[in-house]
Amino acid sequence: MTTDLIGTELTAPEERLLATYESLKQLCREELPPVAHANVRAALAVYVNAIVSMGLAYEPLLDLEV
Template structure:
């Protein structure tokens, strides 16, 4: 994904935000100790708000079991 919801190209910062968001989604699906899993979900939820507010991604984390 290289464009936002309005089909505008990501800036460098936006691309980094989306990359971190995708990495956290991947981590959230991994089997890890409860304290780590909980903190990954908290970070993912916070970053989800940012990427949605910027119009970079629109999805519900519940679709991923988070």
């Protein structure tokens, strides 16, 4: 993805935010110890708020199936 939801080119920090967000989503789908899984989910919740509020993506947490 090279643009946000309204078509503006992403900055380098925005691209890193999205990459970290995608990485957290992948981690949530993996088998982790319960405490690690809970903390990754908590981090994902914080990231999804940032991603959505910045208009980089729109994915309600319920749609992520994690």
